[in-house]
Amino acid sequence: MDLNEHITGTYKLSLVGIPASSGIVIAKSHILKTEVFYNTQKFIEPSEIEKEIGKFINAQQLLIDELNETLEKVPKNALDLIGILQADLMILQDPIFSDEIINFIKNKFSVESAIVKQFETNKGFLRRSNDEIFKERIVELDNIEKKFIQILTQKEKILDIPEHSIIIAQSLSPSDLVKLLEKKIVGFILESGGITSHISILARSYNLPAIVSTNYAARLINNNENIILDAYSGKIFVNPDIDLLKFYQEKINQIRTYKEKLGEIIDLPAVTKDGKEITLWGNVNTFDDVKQAILDGAKGLGLVRTESLVIEKGRFPSENEQYEFYKKICETVFPLIVTLRAFDVGSDKYTDELILKESNPALGFRGIRFLISRPEIFKNQIRAILRSSKFKNVRFMLPMITSVDEVMKTKNLIEECKAELAAKGYSYDDNMPMGVMIETPAAALISDELSRIVDFFSIGTNDLTQYVLAADRTNELLSEFFNNFHPGILRLIDFTISAAHKNKIPVAVCGEMAGHPLATELLVGMDVDELSMAPSLLLEIKNKILSLDYKTTRQYVMRTIKSNVVRDIFQNVDSNSF
Amino acid sequence: MFEQEVEIKNRAGMHTRPASMIVKVAAKFKSEVYIEKEGINVNAKSIIGVMTLAASKGTKLTIKAEGNDEQDAVNAICELINDGFGEPL
Numbered sequence: 001m002d003l004n005e006h007i008t009g010t011y012k013l014s015l016v017g018i019p020a021s022s023g024i025v026i027a028k029s030h031i032l033k034t035e036v037f038y039n040t041q042k043f044i045e046p047s048e049i050e051k052e053i054g055k056f057i058n059a060q061q062l063l064i065d066e067l068n069e070t071l072e073k074v075p076k077n078a079l080d081l082i083g084i085l086q087a088d089l090m091i092l093q094d095p096i097f098s099d100e101i102i103n104f105i106k107n108k109f110s111v112e113s114a115i116v117k118q119f120e121t122n123k124g125f126l127r128r129s130n131d132e133i134f135k136e137r138i139v140e141l142d143n144i145e146k147k148f149i150q151i152l153t154q155k156e157k158i159l160d161i162p163e164h165s166i167i168i169a170q171s172l173s174p175s176d177l178v179k180l181l182e183k184k185i186v187g188f189i190l191e192s193g194g195i196t197s198h199i200s201i202l203a204r205s206y207n208l209p210a211i212v213s214t215n216y217a218a219r220l221i222n223n224n225e226n227i228i229l230d231a232y233s234g235k236i237f238v239n240p241d242i243d244l245l246k247f248y249q250e251k252i253n254q255i256r257t258y259k260e261k262l263g264e265i266i267d268l269p270a271v272t273k274d275g276k277e278i279t280l281w282g283n284v285n286t287f288d289d290v291k292q293a294i295l296d297g298a299k300g301l302g303l304v305r306t307e308s309l310v311i312e313k314g315r316f317p318s319e320n321e322q323y324e325f326y327k328k329i330c331e332t333v334f335p336l337i338v339t340l341r342a343f344d345v346g347s348d349k350y351t352d353e354l355i356l357k358e359s360n361p362a363l364g365f366r367g368i369r370f371l372i373s374r375p376e377i378f379k380n381q382i383r384a385i386l387r388s389s390k391f392k393n394v395r396f397m398l399p400m401i402t403s404v405d406e407v408m409k410t411k412n413l414i415e416e417c418k419a420e421l422a423a424k425g426y427s428y429d430d431n432m433p434m435g436v437m438i439e440t441p442a443a444a445l446i447s448d449e450l451s452r453i454v455d456f457f458s459i460g461t462n463d464l465t466q467y468v469l470a471a472d473r474t475n476e477l478l479s480e481f482f483n484n485f486h487p488g489i490l491r492l493i494d495f496t497i498s499a500a501h502k503n504k505i506p507v508a509v510c511g512e513m514a515g516h517p518l519a520t521e522l523l524v525g526m527d528v529d530e531l532s533m534a535p536s537l538l539l540e541i542k543n544k545i546l547s548l549d550y551k552t553t554r555q556y557v558m559r560t561i562k563s564n565v566v567r568d569i570f571q572n573v574d575s576n577s578f
Numbered sequence: 579m580f581e582q583e584v585e586i587k588n589r590a591g592m593h594t595r596p597a598s599m600i601v602k603v604a605a606k607f608k609s610e611v612y613i614e615k616e617g618i619n620v621n622a623k624s625i626i627g628v629m630t631l632a633a634s635k636g637t638k639l640t641i642k643a644e645g646n647d648e649q650d651a652v653n654a655i656c657e658l659i660n661d662g663f664g665e666p667l
Binding site: 083084086087090094096123125128129130137141392 | 632
């Protein structure tokens with residue numbers, strides 16, 4: 001399936017925003033003008049106060065009635081939407097808030113100015129927060145404020161919208177969306193909003209392709225223009241030529257056929273027959289992999305190999321270059337979790353004057369060893385990752401760990417980076433989870449100590465196998481010795497998982513083994529929490545999990561681990577049929 | 579007047595849904611209930627007030643109440659916050 005960024009054809013105008021809910025649609029535009037112009041510093045005569053208060057109470061009641069009406073239309077199982085609308089209702093009925101507005105009116109502010117003044121005060125508190133999730137709540141307050149003003153100034157309502165349009169607006173409220181859904185809209189583009197905005201949450205729960213935060217969209221696009229909305233990449237094309245239309249029509253068809261081929265399984269969670277859920281994640285190198293992972297139903301990204309950026313550029317990218325890349329991934333998959341692994345570079349993966357030629361790169365100066373020795377490079381990356389964590393869907397992972405000391409040193413660097421970012425006013429997730437790769441025998445053997453100071457483990461079975469079996473994975477003469485199913489490997493994995501679970505942290509497997517159907521039952525039986533693999537393998541592994549019985553598998557694994565002959569395990573795996 | 583300190587435990591902080599839960603609980607009591615963050619006091623019966631405190635994970639708050647059922651009111655709200663509003667911690 002080809003989802004690459006390369007397009008053919010031309011267009012009148014192209015815009016870029018943040019993809020809030022994935023999908024591609026082609027349809028006519030309909031611009032929703034919700035902007036209103038009014039004087040925010042208008043004063044009234046004392047004799048008008050009573051009348052002005054009456055206007056406020058009327059508008060408030062109208063909005064409450066309208067919301068209640070909307071709530072009745074919402075399907076009872078749309079819990080996200082109901083929760084959001086109920087919160088809006090509570091805001092409208094907030095007694096303290098109405099009292100403040102009425103007080104402003106009593107002080108001779110017009111009803112519009114009183115409302116704007118009170119909303120501004122509250123938005124000011126949110127604006128000063130360093131937390132991105134709170135900042136995005138400003139949009140919610142904006143929507144309610146606008147509704148008040150609309151009612152008071154009798155502006156356009158959602159009535160005459162042709163069906164199957166793409167809606168383009170400055171902003172939309174959840175109750176607007178409910179009305180628009182009745183008009184069978186096929187997607188929307190907003191100038192405002194972010195990925196955690198209520199409107200974006202709703203777009204995702206209705207599978208409605210949407211792009212938010214698109215500057216000037218409602219001003220640059222006219223009514224009834226042809227629009228291609230590509231909410232995989234955040235791109236919008238206005239009045240495309242026939243080539244571009246064909247290109248996207250082809251893409252839509254490809255995605256449809258692909259999804260049909262995947263069948264129903266794509267929407268199912270990966271649960272064993274007796275109800276144990278395994279989270280299936282995607283491993284990605286590039287942004288195209290990210291889109292593929294979403295399409296294949298990944299529940300998150302278990303491994304983003306950030307060194308692909310180093311390899312692509314032939315140098316270490318700057319903090320900003322990295323931030324742009326990480327942010328794009330995090331926004332695209334939100335609310336799914338993204339696991340960003342620090343650069344795993346060594347002389348085999350990246351050659352530069354920075355890294356000396358080594359006779360044995362796999363056992364060399366690489367991963368965390370290199371990063372700690374070059375704090376200017378490492379801190380650039382940590383700052384970029386922290387900045388991209390502002391929506392709280394980022395986990396940070398360290399490669400090639402062999403000691404507690406390496407983790408503690410990294411923690412100190414993270415604290416330094418947080419202080420530097422805070423001083424510059426950047427927001428980040430203060431509680432961003434940090435985990436380590438378990439890919440050296442040393443890390444596995446000290447997994448008890450490590451699991452007390454990190455938030456998660458991810459077992460890299462490829463490197464772990466080569467280090468435990470003393471078999472270079474690139475040496476073809478050794479291929480018969482390079483065996484993921486060796487009892488030594490299985491015992492070490494089991495040991496690591498037990499230590500992690502004792503200290504209540506989750507364990508993922510992100511190496512080849514995670515995507516190997518023969519290994520699935522071993523790993524499920526060993527109590528792995530998450531499996532992360534190339535997106536193309538996700539469905540095969542899910543199919544396997546759906547067919548397993550966890551309890552039987554667990555007993556089988558306990559038997560297998562005790563086996564001391566490599567061949568035995570293979571026979572066990574092959575002949576074992578439940 | 580009865581008061582108690584609590585710390586926000588859930589990852590996402592006291593955003594819209596938790597704020598609405600606090601208001602619903604506070605409304606059950608006759609006492610005046612306030613939440614203080616860094617010297618700013620908001621009425622716990624006002625969802626906009628509670629939301630705009632922008633209390634993220636780790637924020638320390640003081641819950642205060644005045645009235646016949648002040649102790650119960652403070653305890654009920656502290657319990658909600660300590661439970662992380664039923665969200666991931």
